[in-house]
Amino acid sequence: MSELSKAKHNRIKIALAGTPNVGKSVIFNNLTGGRAWVGNWPGTTVEKKVGKMRIDRQDAEVIDLPGIYSLTAYSLDELIARNAIIEEKPDVVVNILNASNIERSLYLTISLLEMGANVVVALNMIDIARERGYEIDVRKLRELLGVPVVPTIAIKGVGIDELKEEIKKACRGRKTPELIINYGDEVEREIEKIISVLEKDPALIKKYNKRWLAIKLLEKDEDVIERVRKSQVASMILKQVEKSIKTLEEALGRDIEEYIAEKRYEYAFRISNECVKVVREVPQTPSDIIDFAITHKVFGIPIILSILYMAFKFAFDVATPLVDLIDWFFAAFLYDIVKSSTLPEVVKSFLADGVITGIGSILVFLPNIVFLFIFISLLEDLGYMARAAFIIDKIMHRWGLTGKSIIPLIIGIGCNVPAIIATRAIEDENDRNVTALVNPLVSCSARLPVYLVIAAAFFVAYRGVVVLSMYLLGMLLAIMMALLLRKCVFRGPSTGFIMELPPYMTPLPKNVLIKTWERTKRFLFKAGTVILLATVLVWALSVTGPSGYIGTEALEDPTLLEKSWVGVIGKTMQPLFYPMGWDWRAIAALFFGFMAKEIVVSTMAVLYGAAGEEELPKMLSMAFTPLSAYAYMAFVLIYVPCLATLAALRGELGLKYAILALIYEILLAYLVALAIICIGIPLGLK
Numbered sequence: 001m002s003e004l005s006k007a008k009h010n011r012i013k014i015a016l017a018g019t020p021n022v023g024k025s026v027i028f029n030n031l032t033g034g035r036a037w038v039g040n041w042p043g044t045t046v047e048k049k050v051g052k053m054r055i056d057r058q059d060a061e062v063i064d065l066p067g068i069y070s071l072t073a074y075s076l077d078e079l080i081a082r083n084a085i086i087e088e089k090p091d092v093v094v095n096i097l098n099a100s101n102i103e104r105s106l107y108l109t110i111s112l113l114e115m116g117a118n119v120v121v122a123l124n125m126i127d128i129a130r131e132r133g134y135e136i137d138v139r140k141l142r143e144l145l146g147v148p149v150v151p152t153i154a155i156k157g158v159g160i161d162e163l164k165e166e167i168k169k170a171c172r173g174r175k176t177p178e179l180i181i182n183y184g185d186e187v188e189r190e191i192e193k194i195i196s197v198l199e200k201d202p203a204l205i206k207k208y209n210k211r212w213l214a215i216k217l218l219e220k221d222e223d224v225i226e227r228v229r230k231s232q233v234a235s236m237i238l239k240q241v242e243k244s245i246k247t248l249e250e251a252l253g254r255d256i257e258e259y260i261a262e263k264r265y266e267y268a269f270r271i272s273n274e275c276v277k278v279v280r281e282v283p284q285t286p287s288d289i290i291d292f293a294i295t296h297k298v299f300g301i302p303i304i305l306s307i308l309y310m311a312f313k314f315a316f317d318v319a320t321p322l323v324d325l326i327d328w329f330f331a332a333f334l335y336d337i338v339k340s341s342t343l344p345e346v347v348k349s350f351l352a353d354g355v356i357t358g359i360g361s362i363l364v365f366l367p368n369i370v371f372l373f374i375f376i377s378l379l380e381d382l383g384y385m386a387r388a389a390f391i392i393d394k395i396m397h398r399w400g401l402t403g404k405s406i407i408p409l410i411i412g413i414g415c416n417v418p419a420i421i422a423t424r425a426i427e428d429e430n431d432r433n434v435t436a437l438v439n440p441l442v443s444c445s446a447r448l449p450v451y452l453v454i455a456a457a458f459f460v461a462y463r464g465v466v467v468l469s470m471y472l473l474g475m476l477l478a479i480m481m482a483l484l485l486r487k488c489v490f491r492g493p494s495t496g497f498i499m500e501l502p503p504y505m506t507p508l509p510k511n512v513l514i515k516t517w518e519r520t521k522r523f524l525f526k527a528g529t530v531i532l533l534a535t536v537l538v539w540a541l542s543v544t545g546p547s548g549y550i551g552t553e554a555l556e557d558p559t560l561l562e563k564s565w566v567g568v569i570g571k572t573m574q575p576l577f578y579p580m581g582w583d584w585r586a587i588a589a590l591f592f593g594f595m596a597k598e599i600v601v602s603t604m605a606v607l608y609g610a611a612g613e614e615e616l617p618k619m620l621s622m623a624f625t626p627l628s629a630y631a632y633m634a635f636v637l638i639y640v641p642c643l644a645t646l647a648a649l650r651g652e653l654g655l656k657y658a659i660l661a662l663i664y665e666i667l668l669a670y671l672v673a674l675a676i677i678c679i680g681i682p683l684g685l686k
């Protein structure tokens with residue numbers, strides 16, 4: 001082994017494990033100075049994230065993991081967490097408990113201790129426990145578990161230094177005493193028998209704690225059985241396990257797996273009973289009263305709609321002065337500088353009519369998008385998003401859909417890519433596939449610029465309502481498609497949805513800013529890469545055609561532009577959209593928008609020769625009617641997932657399903673746009 005890989009191999013590993021939404025990522029950020037995504041709902045972290053921390057002048061690797069309730073994995077994210085603990089064998093496992101619900105957190109602690117992990121417990125959220133009138137006897141807890149316990153309030157950094165100290169001590173080799181639950185004489189006897197067979201494979205018991213292996217085998221843990229299968233004495237071990245299970249199930253008259261889990265729950269209950277005291281009766285907190293209204297069957301939905309409407313109002317109104325400023329910068333200032341320069345005509349056109357017009361037409365909406373991101377981050381941290389999921393679940397469940405889909409669907413409002421990755425938290429494969437496949441229907445922030453230019457052209461007075469209607473249409477179609485896919489392609493029962501409502505929390509400005517910045521960064525990155533490239537491409541294909549170079553005048557003269565490559569593309573596709581009556585330039589924009597939806601706007605800006613947030617809507621108001629423009633917005637909402645979303649679908653589900661998403665979306669978009677026209681015209685709409 002080379003020195004380098006040895007050094008890497010020997011690096012101290014610290015894993016953070018705990019139930020969902022307990023504050024693991026906040027603690028990770030505190031320990032490593034990292035920027036792991038923090039959100040007030042379970043399932044924020046679905047991938048492992050690695051950071052660094054200094055221990056005794058050495059770099060240690062800290063791993064943030066998805067939340068788990070036990071070491072039995074059901075969903076992909078749980079599998080990631082479990083493998084990181086079982087396979088990678090971290091030197092220390094920092095187990096984060098929720099002080100306001102210790103009993104629920106302890107099952108995992110017990111599982112970790114049984115495994116023989118070197119555990120340090122962080123008792124987080126003691127502020128919330130206190131608010132709820134609980135007092136925790138930390139000394140007692142330490143005594144009962146036999147491991148260090150550090151009370152923390154991660155968001156305020158309270159207890160973090162002590163936690164670091166305990167982690168350091170644990171790294172120096174102090175081994176955790178193995179926690180031994182007595183499962184009763186009969187079970188213990190069988191555990192012993194299994195252990196004696198396991199001992200025939202020294203390599204196996206060197207790798208895993210033997211008592212833990214024996215218990216897991218009795219629990220019929222498939223993953224552990226697979227590991228044991230690799231042993232040379234696998235058949236002996238499995239035969240003994242089978243015999244033991246049979247003996248025990250006959251003796252106990254019940255499922256052994258259930259029995260073992262129950263013993264652990266009992267143990268957790270006993271510990272929590274001994275350590276938690278209710279010092280103050282808190283009759284009904286304001287949060288309970290608010291929750292009653294917010295999650296109410298009747299009021300819940302109107303409240304969601306009003307909050308969404310407020311989000312758009314906020315994003316549009318507050319951002320207006322900034323939008324004007326950026327608009328001036330691109331459409332007047334930069335544009336004029338280039339146009340009045342002495343550069344050659346082609347270069348001037350390339351820079352001004354191509355790059356500045358195209359990119360400027362997207363960047364003017366940056367303030368709207370940023371404000372929307374701020375609003376979403378605030379709602380997430382406050383704990384409202386989890387409640388919205390709870391309300392929608394009530395409806396979805398009636399239709400045989402899992403409410404677990406809701407969180408990824410809500411994340412999709414920001415961007416569909418992380419939303420598709422977030423589906424990993426869904427256990428059932430059918431549910432996961434369906435949720436990922438319908439996710440692109442949720443209107444992400446990339447569609448916003450399209451709605452905004454069209455709304456500015458036709459629906460100025462009720463811009464908020466029109467934009468909101470697009471988001472609702474997207475959600476509705478996502479739910480309908482999910483139903484259809486569930487009935488036709490992914491048949492089978494749907495899993496239940498158990499979600500602990502997280503407590504309401506005051507959003508931390510730092511956290512909101514980090515999340516807004518991360519989302520904005522993704523948008524800016526897109527503007528600087530794929531959108532810029534597409535803009536250059538559109539410009540190039542506008543000044544050239546089958547006959548060769550046409551000249552930059554094409555961008556000012558529509559009849560000349562028709563002779564360009566873009567003209568050929570738009571004109572060829574136009575008959576397909578005959579019923580919708582769209583202009584060929586708008587159709588060509590759809591062609592390029594395949595790469596990213598913002599490109600629909602930048603392409604239109606180049607093709608209509610209209611820079612700025614006022615000029616483009618003016619041009620569009622001549623090219624569309626309100627009805628055809630509305631149908632166009634719906635088409636843009638639905639027609640294809642962008643390239644990045646397709647790549648995410650391919651990564652998560654495979655190429656076959658990515659293609660399925662592409663095809664169904666194009667068909668659906670066409671049908672919906674056509675339906676809008678066919679319903680609108682008889683109603684007298686134009």
Ligand SMILES: Nc1nc2c(ncn2[C@@H]2O[C@H](COP(=O)(O)OP(=O)(O)OP(=O)(O)O)[C@@H](O)[C@H]2O)c(=O)[nH]1
Pocket residue numbers: 018019020021022023024025026027037038039040041042043044045046065066067068124125126127128152153154155156381505
């Ligand atoms: N009041 C209070 N809130 C906390 C504390 N620690 C974390 N939070 C909040 O709890 C929420 C969840 O925090 P995360 O760090 O995302 O939780 P997580 O355990 O990583 O969650 P998953 O990744 O979903 O498993 C966030 O809103 C945090 O701001 C604490 O000690 N007190």
Ligand SMILES: [Mg+2]
Pocket residue numbers: 024025026037038044045065066
């Ligand atoms: Mg997390």
